[in-house]
Amino acid sequence: MTSGSKHSAVTVAGTGRKTSSGRLLTLLGPALCIILLLFGGGLVLGLLQALGHLPSQGFTVINLQHFINVLQDPDFGTSLILTLYISITSTLVAAAISVVLALTLMRWAADSRAVNFILQVPLTVPHLVIAISVILLLAPTGLFSRLLSSLSIIPGPSAFPLLVNDGWGIGILTVYIWKEVPFITFMLLSVLKNMGTELIEVGSTLNASRFQRFTSITLPIIAPSLGAACLIVFAFTFGAFEVPYLLGRTYPLALPVWAYKNYSDIDLLSRPEGIAIGLIIAAIVIFSIILSQILLHLGRKRGLTI
DSSP states (O other), X not given: OOHHHHHHHHHHHHHHHHHHHHHHHHHHHHHHHHHIIIIIHHHHHHHHHHTTOBGGGTBOOOOSHHHHHHHHSHHHHHHHHHHHHHHHHHHHHHHHHHHHHHHHHHHHOTTOHHHHHHHHHHHHSOHHHHHHHHHHHHSTTSHHHHHHHHTTSSSSGGGSOOOSSXXXXXXXXXXXXXXXXXXXXXXXXXXHHHHOSHHHHHHHHTTOOHHHHIIIIIHHHHHHHHHHHXXXXXXXXXXXXXXXXXXXXXXXXXXXXXXXXXXXXXXGGGHHHHHHHHHHHHXXXXXXXXXXXXXXXXXXXXXXXX
């Protein structure tokens, strides 16, 4: 192929990509405008209220006092640590299980419809339903405690370990891990299927151990998608409200629950502080999502992601 024909081919390819991108933006434009209007408008309105702009209450001076009150509150640090503990722990445990599960499925049952169906079940069930199920199963008066008591394995339901509304958030972690493992697993399976087996076979030919093949070949390939999936899961669990509200303790509260408590307080002057907490959560979540998209973009440039 001559240099002129190469240049023409590149030009045509670039024009095709631009046309495809322009068409995609045209198709998504109306929906994106509505989302930006509703979501962006809500953020702007919330920010104004968090900055003290409450004309209905006679407050029109904009300042950072409500953010300062939140950040100086001793409960903020405790709630932040609890929320980070829940999000990071559930994300890391779900990621570890997903890596093992994805590698196992890739080797033994990658194309099994039954396995794929089982993995898809948790994705279709809302977190709220799973949280209620955990209460019915793992509470001291739940199904498991009564079953063990009836079998004389434990003296009575009160002897069942506290797994709901407990200090370690076992019930909350159970819901998040059960819910998010399939999501991460599917992302990893897509990458592993695209990877093929050639590199692994080369590693075997060079007498690399299974652990060496994983750390030197598989892990670097799945790292961008794994990191992006973990950031998405972290962002969701950090900002989720219903599961900590149902399965968490009354003190300390997770940040989303604390924000809701302040926002729904009968004292309307507590509402700006609740909104300020919500905006802090939103900032952390948005940063995590942006970082996940950067990782996915880097992975696509290397041809290592879905």
